[in-house]
């Protein structure tokens with residue numbers, strides 16, 4: 001079922017019928033885009049490339065390839081109930097349970113033949129240590145070339161030139177490996193789409209400063225799909241434009257609002273195997289006012305200097321720097337979105353996110369925000385009983401409540 005393009009066509013059809021029931025047409029459009037892309041991935045008609053979470057996917061779009069994010073696929077597989085089976089298969093293949101469950105799930109799903117066969121794999125070394133290693137292993141399974149972008153830690157001029165040089169070579173090598181013709185005009189067009197996506201998301205993010213929040217952060221976490229796979233596509237530019245327009249219209253029409261007991265800033269991703277945690281937050285009156293993953297941190301791309309500007313984008317990530325930079329960005333977001341508290345979803349096995357979380361917590365608490373480090377796992381429900389997470393959330397909300405009451409006295 002998972003690997004049949006027909007399944008995706010059927011669900012696409014069902015989605016059309018349910019179009020009006022979507023609270024946001026941008027989410028409906030994104031669903032259509034995701035299903036269409038996944039269906040294409042399994043038909044094998046367009047050369048498919050796997051891209052790791054932070055790889056600049058514009059490279060693939062500019063060569064008219066079909067990019068596929070196995071991390072997103074792992075979340076999808078988990079969401080539809082096959083996560084446990086894939087995780088077990090990954091563990092049987094030797095992926096230990098202290099590794100990130102996204103990677104275990106991908107390894108298991110690949111072993112079971114659930115994932116589409118790539119013509120090439122594109123991984124980047126920044127932020128996610130595990131991805132380049134996993135991609136190397138997957139390249140062996142699929143007998144496909146793996147291109148690894150080596151991103152240095154220092155974001156100086158030398159680093160920009162070094163990364164830009166690699167990207168240019170990689171672009172040509174990838175074109176050769178997939179039978180595509182490298183075309184600078186198409187590359188420029190891709191960068192313009194990417195800039196469109198960036199500008200629209202900035203616009204949407206600005207609109208989200210309103211109190212109460214015009215859109216739920218839980219809905220906004222779905223847009224991770226566009227961040228991982230869409231940047232550079234015409235569709236991501238259009239969907240993000242639709243999103244910004246819809247939020248604008250909602251605000252202009254005065255058709256928004258609701259009780260906001262606690263405004264929260266959400267760091268990292270969320271559990272995909274169950275909706276219990278997110279529902280609990282909503283029922284307790286918590287609103288995700290903003291999410292770290294939706295923050296636009298990079299400068300616009302320059303179609304006249306495509307590789308250099310893509311290199312700048314890669315090197316600009318605030319989490320691939322000393323932890324003080326992540327603290328600075330989180331503080332700015334907490335102020336901008338006027339949050340009452342910050343929740344860091346500490347996904348097991350993710351060194352890039354949880355590595356500095358205690359330092360982050362201390363610094364943000366000193367600056368005046370209550371912080372909860374919520375230990376959990378995005379995909380593996382065995383790693384943390386939901387009951388434990390809910391108890392910790394409840395205790396955190398009591399702290400937020402007491403602070404609010406303290407302010408009123």
Ligand code: SF4
Nearest residue numbers: 100102128349350351
């Ligand atoms: S959660 Fe962390 S370790 Fe896992 S795939 Fe994402 S960045 Fe990599």
